Amino acid sequence: MDNKDFDVIIIGGSYAGISAGMALGRALRNVLIIDSGKPCNIKTPHSHNFITQDGKTPKEISTLAKRQVQKYETIKFYNKLAISGIKTKNGFEIITQSGDKFIAKKLIFATGIKDIMSDIKGFTECWGISIIHCPYCHGYEYSNDKTGILANGDIAFEIGKLINNWTKDLTVFTNGKSTLTIEQTEKLQKHNIKIIENEIDYFEHKKGQIKNIVFKDKTSKKIKALYARPKFEQHCEIPKQLGCELTEQNYLKIDPFQKTTENGIFACGDNTNMMRSVSYAVAMGGIAGAMANREIIEEEF
Numbered sequence: 680m681d682n683k684d685f686d687v688i689i690i691g692g693s694y695a696g697i698s699a700g701m702a703l704g705r706a707l708r709n710v711l712i713i714d715s716g717k718p719c720n721i722k723t724p725h726s727h728n729f730i731t732q733d734g735k736t737p738k739e740i741s742t743l744a745k746r747q748v749q750k751y752e753t754i755k756f757y758n759k760l761a762i763s764g765i766k767t768k769n770g771f772e773i774i775t776q777s778g779d780k781f782i783a784k785k786l787i788f789a790t791g792i793k794d795i796m797s798d799i800k801g802f803t804e805c806w807g808i809s810i811i812h813c814p815y816c817h818g819y820e821y822s823n824d825k826t827g828i829l830a831n832g833d834i835a836f837e838i839g840k841l842i843n844n845w846t847k848d849l850t851v852f853t854n855g856k857s858t859l860t861i862e863q864t865e866k867l868q869k870h871n872i873k874i875i876e877n878e879i880d881y882f883e884h885k886k887g888q889i890k891n892i893v894f895k896d897k898t899s900k901k902i903k904a905l906y907a908r909p910k911f912e913q914h915c916e917i918p919k920q921l922g923c924e925l926t927e928q929n930y931l932k933i934d935p936f937q938k939t940t941e942n943g944i945f946a947c948g949d950n951t952n953m954m955r956s957v958s959y960a961v962a963m964g965g966i967a968g969a970m971a972n973r974e975i976i977e978e979e980f
Contacts, residue, residue: 682709682755683779683780683781683782684709684781684782684783685709685710685711685755685781685782685783685784686703686708686709686710686783686784686785686975687703687708687709687710687711687783687784687785687786687787687968687971687972687975688710688711688712688713688771688773688781688783688785688786688787689703689710689711689712689713689786689787689789690713690714690761690773690786690787690788690789690790690915690917691712691713691714691788691789691790691791691914691915691948691950692712692713692714692716692745692756692789693714693741693789693791693948693960694740694741694744694948694957694960694961694964695789695947695948695949695960695961695963695964695967696712696714696787696789696947696948696964697712697741697744697745697748697964698744698947698960698961698962698963698964698965698968699787699789699945699947699964699965699967699968699971700712700748700751700754700964700968701744701747701748701751701964701965701968702964702965702967702968702969702972703753703754703968703971703972704748704751704753704754705751706968706969706972707753708753708972708975709753709755710753710754710755711755711756711757711781711783712748712754712755712756712757713757713759713760713761713773713775713781714756714757714758715758715759715760715761716758723736723737723807723808724736724808725820726740726816726957727815727816727817727819727820728815728816728956728957728958729956729957729958729961730958732957737957740957757775757779757781759775759776759777759779760775760776761773761774761775761776761915761917762774762775762776762917763917763920764786764917764920764921765920765921766921767782769782769784770782770783770784770785770786770943771783771784771785771786771921771943771944773786773917784943784975784978785943785944785945785971785974785975786921786943786944786945787937787944787945787946787947787967787968787971788915788917788918788923788931788939788944788945788946788947788950789946789947789948789950789960789964789967790913790914790915790917790918790948790950791914791948791949791950792911792912792913792914792930792949792950793911793912793913793914794806794909794910794911795909795910795911795912796909797829797907797909799854799879799880799881799882800880800881800882801881801882801883801884801889802882802907804882804884804887805882805884805887805888805889805905806907806909807887808886808887808888809884809887809888809889809903809904809905810829810882810889810904810905810906810907811904811905811906811907812906812907812908812955813955813956814841814842814844814845814906815956816955816956817904818842818844818845819845821845821846821903821904822845822846823845823846823847823848824846824848824903824904825846825848825850825901825902825903825904826842826845826846826848826849826850826902826903826904826905826906827849827850827851827852827892827900827902827904827905827906828842828849828850828851828852828905828906828907829852829854829879829905829906829907830851830852830853830906830907830908831853831854831855831857831858831859832858832859833863834908835851835853835859835863836859836863836866836867838906838908839851839867839870839872842906843870843872847871849871849872849873850872850873850874850875850900850902851867851872851873851874851875852875852877852879852892852900852905853874853875853876854876854877854878854879855876855878856876857874857876859874875900877894877895877896877898878894878895878896879892879893879894879895880893880894880895881893882905883899889902889903889904889905890902892905911929912929913925913929913931913950914950915950918931918939918941918944918946918950921941921944922940922941923939923940923941923944923946924939924940928953930950930951930952930953931946931950931951933945933946933947933951936966936970937951937963937966937967937970938970943974945967945970945971946967947960947963947964947966947967948960948963948964951963
């Protein structure tokens, strides 16, 4: 790539990043989108709760989005992994795994998060397919089915209240002694939500579609979907390298205009909040792109 100097570099070319790119392309900004091609929803069979795109595969949505953004001549895509960044006198320098260096006045991180998979056999294979995180994204498809929640304590109670709206055949699997309070236990049982404390051995599945939860005592429980909220880490370490602060929940700290705690750096998408949905990522990306452009205008006018 001949040009190494851009108005804005966007790291992450999924929904939030491409949306930010469109806003900046329409603002006539020279933009580089660096993307490693590994979105966190790569295994998800269908995307939902995004009007006009409901039921399409994540790949279909992102492919169309990229095709539309590529029509803007000032937008360039670079399919590599960004590994480090430094502050410069006039902005930032980003270095890729292949050793290429690019500079920009502003940065937008749309890098997502990396889920830390449970070590229970079968979890990774089912994650994003039948072990799911969001009822608004996937709950309708499993409504009134035999559904489980893999959680304990306060989290199990809160998810139980939520998922009870989608199915009345619901079981909480604490995978060991329950830490639910007496009051929480009684309330769940009042709504016919069962609690099983047996330790899980593995998930029996076929191509990611869960069939049974098999316990270490050799008993099993038939299930069609399981909600889980695994721990996560930031997918990209560059924001922390550049001094961006994280929240207590390990998300990038931003203001209402997608600005991080470091001047000139914006963030959008799953790396900033727990609302892991395509539609929300797209909206945040649009704001980040517009605000980065606005900041350049204010500095140059």
